[in-house]
Amino acid sequence: MGGFYICPAVCLAVTLLLAVIIPSQADEPDWVDYQNLSLDILSHLIRFDTTNPPGNELPLMKYLSRRLKKEGVHCEIFKSDLNRANLIARCKGDGSQGAFMIAAHADVVSVEGQKWNYPPFEAVIDDGYIYGRGAMDDKGMLALGAAVLIMLKREKIPLSGDVILLVTADEEAGGGKGIQWMLRRHPDKLKADFALNEGGRIYMNSDTVQYAGIATNEKVTYNARLTASGHPGHSSVPNEYNAVYRLAGALKALEEAEMPGHLIPPAREFFAGLAPFEPNIRYDPVRDEVTTSIRRYNAMTKDTFIPTMLQASVKNNILPEKAEAVINCRLLPDSDPEVFFQYLREIINEDSILQLDYIRRREPQMPTSPTTSDLYLAIRETVSRFWPNALCLPSISTGSTDSGKLRKAGIPTYGLLPFPLSSEDSGRMHGPDERLKIEDYYTGLRFLYQLTIEIAAASEKE
Numbered sequence: 001m002g003g004f005y006i007c008p009a010v011c012l013a014v015t016l017l018l019a020v021i022i023p024s025q026a027d028e029p030d031w032v033d034y035q036n037l038s039l040d041i042l043s044h045l046i047r048f049d050t051t052n053p054p055g056n057e058l059p060l061m062k063y064l065s066r067r068l069k070k071e072g073v074h075c076e077i078f079k080s081d082l083n084r085a086n087l088i089a090r091c092k093g094d095g096s097q098g099a100f101m102i103a104a105h106a107d108v109v110s111v112e113g114q115k116w117n118y119p120p121f122e123a124v125i126d127d128g129y130i131y132g133r134g135a136m137d138d139k140g141m142l143a144l145g146a147a148v149l150i151m152l153k154r155e156k157i158p159l160s161g162d163v164i165l166l167v168t169a170d171e172e173a174g175g176g177k178g179i180q181w182m183l184r185r186h187p188d189k190l191k192a193d194f195a196l197n198e199g200g201r202i203y204m205n206s207d208t209v210q211y212a213g214i215a216t217n218e219k220v221t222y223n224a225r226l227t228a229s230g231h232p233g234h235s236s237v238p239n240e241y242n243a244v245y246r247l248a249g250a251l252k253a254l255e256e257a258e259m260p261g262h263l264i265p266p267a268r269e270f271f272a273g274l275a276p277f278e279p280n281i282r283y284d285p286v287r288d289e290v291t292t293s294i295r296r297y298n299a300m301t302k303d304t305f306i307p308t309m310l311q312a313s314v315k316n317n318i319l320p321e322k323a324e325a326v327i328n329c330r331l332l333p334d335s336d337p338e339v340f341f342q343y344l345r346e347i348i349n350e351d352s353i354l355q356l357d358y359i360r361r362r363e364p365q366m367p368t369s370p371t372t373s374d375l376y377l378a379i380r381e382t383v384s385r386f387w388p389n390a391l392c393l394p395s396i397s398t399g400s401t402d403s404g405k406l407r408k409a410g411i412p413t414y415g416l417l418p419f420p421l422s423s424e425d426s427g428r429m430h431g432p433d434e435r436l437k438i439e440d441y442y443t444g445l446r447f448l449y450q451l452t453i454e455i456a457a458a459s460e461k462e
C-alpha cells in the first residue's frame with residue numbers, strides 16, 4: 001500500500017554509481033584548503049625581493065625551509081655566497097622507483113626602468129590575478145612545488161620514489177651561484193631520475209588549452225660585444241670618424257640580415273603536430289621548413305641575435321673613442337657558435353674599426369631529453385586527463401634555464417610550467433605587471449599534484 005516502486009535496475013545503477021563516487025570523494029584532498037595554502041606561499045615568496053643581481057635568496061630559502069619543516073618535510077639549505085643559497089626538500093619514497101625532481105628558481109629579473117601599475121614586490125591581488133615580479137617566472141612553480149610536497153605529507157601518500165624540490169639561486173644570471181654551484185659541490189644531493197622545470201607552456205588560446213609544449217631541449221645564450229672605434233675630440237668640431245655612426249651602421253646591417261633556419265627534432269615534432277590546427281604556421285615536411293609570423297614560434301626555428309645594451313661617450317660634449325653594443329644571441333643547441341659568429345662578422349663587414357667578440361664557452365652539446373621516459377609519458381597522461389582535447393607536443397625552450405645544466409649532468413629534464421597561460425600573460429614575463437590568473441594557478445596545483453601522484457605514488461603503480 002502506498003509507497004512507490006523503484007526498478008531494481010535503477011537501484012543497482014545508483015549503488016554502483018555511489019560505489020564509484022563515494023570512495024574517490026573520500027580520497028579527494030581538501031582543495032580549497034590547499035589552494036589557499038599555495039596562494040599564501042606564493043604571496044610570501046613574491047614579497048622577498050630576490051632581484052638578481054644581487055639575488056639575496058637566503059631569506060626566502062629560510063622562510064621556505066621553516067614552512068616545509070613545520071610540515072615534516074626534510075629540508076636542507078646550501079649557502080653558495082653571502083646571502084645567497086639553494087635549497088633541497090625531499091619526501092622519501094620506498095626506493096622501488098626513480099626519484100622525481102621538481103626544480104624552480106628563486107631569483108627574479110630587475111624591474112628597473114619598467115612602468116608597473118602594481119607594486120612589484122607586494123603580491124597584490126586584483127580582479128582574479130596575483131601581480132608581482134616572479135609570479136610566473138618562477139615563484140609560481142616554486143610555490144606549487146612546495147605546496148605539493150606539503151600535500152604529500154598531509155595526505156600521507158606512500159611514495160615509490162623520492163619526490164625532490166630543488167630551489168635554485170642565480171638562474172637569471174647563468175647559475176654560477178645556483179645550479180652550477182650545486183652540481184659542482186653537491187652532486188649527490190641532485191641525484192634524480194628525471195626532473196620537471198620551467199621552460200615549456202600549457203598554452204591557452206581564448207580560454208581553452210590548445211596544447212602543452214613540453215620542452216625537451218633549449219637554446220643556448222651567448223653575449224657578443226660589438227665595438228666601433230672613432231676619432232676622439234671636442235664635439236663642437238665633428239669629424240667623419242664617429243664611433244656612434246659606425247656602430248649604428250653595423251646594427252642596421254644586423255637588423256636587415258636574414259638568418260637561415262633549421263629544425264631540431266623536438267621543434268620539428270612540435271610544428272608538425274601544431275601546424276594543422278594553427279593557420280599562422282606552415283610546416284613543409286619535404287623542405288623541412290616552417291613559415292610563421294608568430295615571433296615566439298619563429299625563434300624556435302633559427303639562431304637569433306638582437307642588440308640589448310648600448311654605450312658610447314661619458315659626456316655630451318666628448319666625441320667617443322669607442323661605441324659598444326651588447327648583442328644577445330640565442331643559438332639552437334646543435335648550432336656551432338664559431339660558424340654563427342663568423343656569419344655575423346660577414347654581415348657587419350668586420351675590420352679593424354668594427355669588431356665583434358663573444359665569450360667563448362667550450363661546452364658539450366646539450367642532449368635532448370627523450371619522449372619515452374616515465375616522466376614524459378606521465379606528463380602526457382596527466383595533460384590528456386585535464387584537457388582531453390589539447391595537443392601534447394615536445395618542444396624547445398627559446399630561453400635558457402637550469403634545465404640545460406641538469407640535462408648535461410645526465411638528468412632527463414622537461415620544461416613545463418604547470419599552470420595554463422595565455423599569450424597575453426606569457427608576454428609579461430620579465431616585463432611590467434607580471435601576473436598569474438589565480439584560477440589557473442589553482443589548476444596548476446591540481447595538475448602538479450596529479451602528475452606527482454602519477455609518477456611517484458606507490459599505490460598508483462602495479
Ligand SMILES: [Zn+2]
Pocket residue numbers: 105137138171198401
Ligand atoms: Zn625563469
